[in-house]
Amino acid sequence: xxxxxxxxxxxxxxxxxxxxxxxxxxxxxxxxxxxxxxxxxxxxxxxxxxxxxxxxxxxxxxxxxxxxxxxxxxxxxxxxxxxxxxxxxxxxxxxxxxxxxxxxxxxxxxxxxxxxxxxxxxxxxxxxxxxxxxxxxxxxxxxxxxxxxxxxxxxxxxxxxxxxxxxxxxxxxxxxxxxxxxxxxxxxxxxxxxxxxxxxxxxxxxxxxxxxxxxxxxxxxxxxxxxxxxxxxxxxxxxxxxxxxxxxxxxxxxxxxxxxxxxxxxxxxxxxxxxxxxxxxxxxxxxxxxxxxxxxxxxxxxxxxxxxxxxxxxxxxxxxxxxxxxxxxxxxxxxxxxxxxxxxxxxxxxxx
Ligand code: NDP
Ligand code: ZN
Numbered sequence: 001x002x003x004x005x006x007x008x009x010x011x012x013x014x015x016x017x018x019x020x021x022x023x024x025x026x027x028x029x030x031x032x033x034x035x036x037x038x039x040x041x042x043x044x045x046x047x048x049x050x051x052x053x054x055x056x057x058x059x060x061x062x063x064x065x066x067x068x069x070x071x072x073x074x075x076x077x078x079x080x081x082x083x084x085x086x087x088x089x090x091x092x093x094x095x096x097x098x099x100x101x102x103x104x105x106x107x108x109x110x111x112x113x114x115x116x117x118x119x120x121x122x123x124x125x126x127x128x129x130x131x132x133x134x135x136x137x138x139x140x141x142x143x144x145x146x147x148x149x150x151x152x153x154x155x156x157x158x159x160x161x162x163x164x165x166x167x168x169x170x171x172x173x174x175x176x177x178x179x180x181x182x183x184x185x186x187x188x189x190x191x192x193x194x195x196x197x198x199x200x201x202x203x204x205x206x207x208x209x210x211x212x213x214x215x216x217x218x219x220x221x222x223x224x225x226x227x228x229x230x231x232x233x234x235x236x237x238x239x240x241x242x243x244x245x246x247x248x249x250x251x252x253x254x255x256x257x258x259x260x261x262x263x264x265x266x267x268x269x270x271x272x273x274x275x276x277x278x279x280x281x282x283x284x285x286x287x288x289x290x291x292x293x294x295x296x297x298x299x300x301x302x303x304x305x306x307x308x309x310x311x312x313x314x315x316x317x318x319x320x321x322x323x324x325x326x327x328x329x330x331x332x333x334x335x336x337x338x339x340x341x342x343x344x345x346x347x348x349x350x351x352x
Contacts, residue, residue: 003056003121004330006113009047012334015054020117020125024071027129029063029083033142034119035348036060036334037085037150038176042269045338049114057334058120059085059112060149062142065133072129080136082306083119085150086110086297087132101294110294120330134302140309143323143348147177147316148305151346154265154295155181156305158240159189161263161291167192169236171227172212173252174243175203177319177346178265180210182240184314187211191238195230197223198243202343206318218244224254241266241292246274249290254280256288264292322347 005015022028040057042048065079075081088100088109101109111127112118126132136145155178164170170191172182175198186194187210196212198204199219207215216226227236239252241264252262254277268274281288308314321344324333333347 001122002327003117004058004327005054005056005120006044006052008053009051010045012044012057012331017054017056017117017121019123022067022069022125024069025128025130026069027065027072027075027126027133028067028123029061029081029126030066030123031061031063031119031351032080033146033348033350034058034061034330035146035346036330036337038178038337039267040113040334041338042267043113046269048267048269055113056117056119056121056124057113058118059110059114060146060151061119061124062136062145062149063119063124066123068129074130075133080142081133082136082145082148082302083126083133084153084297084302085112086295087112087127088298090128090131090298100298101296107294109297120327122327131299132297134299134306137306137310140306141317143320143350144309144317145306146348147319147346148302148309150295151177151319152181152305152314152316153297153301154178155183155242156185157293157295158182158242158263158265159185161261161265161293162186162238162240163261163289164189164191164238166190168238169193169195169231170238170240171195171197171236171255172207172240172242173197173223173248174241174266175207175212176243179240179242180206180319180345181316182242182265183207183212184210186240188313195227195236200340200342200344202321202345206345209318224251227255236260238263246271250275250277253277253288253290258282259287261289261291264290265295319346320348321345324349325352327351
């Protein structure tokens, strides 16, 4: 089969590979809509997960089941499914503890385009299909649903990890697709005031649509100063980090009130250490929690997110700024994610 792959650090291209085979609990899926992710850029161009050769890229897909193993009971060929970016091993100690993202190793629930081939092929393999797939309702378009696999679950996880109290003041640093879903998640969690940090006009407009009250442009000066000004020097209750460089945690801690939470879903792609500002963290005694997590995956999470769309709590289709048709367009779509032009939030490739 044909697939779009990472050939080595900094190199991508189309390759031929064997069609994957389903084990007894697995499924083989044909993609209907896929989307490249900023994480694919970290993986390919920063070598963030180490070198990979001829590994098929992509971890965001909606598709049609073409084959299931003998023990799969809830899915059959022809079913349209949402495939989460994170497909844990549910029979693992970490899953029992409530952290399936780390089943059988740190971040090891993230299999596609990391520990195994991703979804940018004519077919791809899904482990533990009954636990990891969700049925796609007829009334949700595949290109809308592909925003669930990673963008919505990650942004919402940022809001979940932030422990937002009703009425709290929340900052979302970064308003790419992930940060925008963090804004939407913060609003659903009951934030009072939401301050969004970003610069691309298309993202700024979308941030207001999803619930941001104030916009801070990091290109206009230090974001800590700007947010302190906006809050009369008080700082904020919760900060969700969904963008920025390796110093962004320093800024986040500086703007958080004692008792507040810094929640990170950003992917720190380089460097060995990440700094925490000693004085502003109360010499370690500020009661400011610093948390971070890989997005939840699996069937139950996807089904919950599907309901948020079906019952009009959130519309992720506003994230899609570029639509392509055909697998051949994957390279162009990935290139967009790399270059982040001003009019881009998220591209989708529809496989007709
Ligand atoms: P984008 O690149 O689209 O968005 C990044 C945002 O951060 C933009 O709004 C950008 O502003 C802003 N930004 C850039 N530099 C700074 C800065 N110095 N200070 C403040 N803001 C800044 O990324 P995505 O939304 O696609 O992804 C966000 C992060 O989430 C990535 O690191 C990605 O790898 C990670 N991720 C994590 C997952 C998880 O499970 N934890 C899963 C999926 C993704 P501008 O408007 O100027 O572009
Ligand atoms: Zn991703």
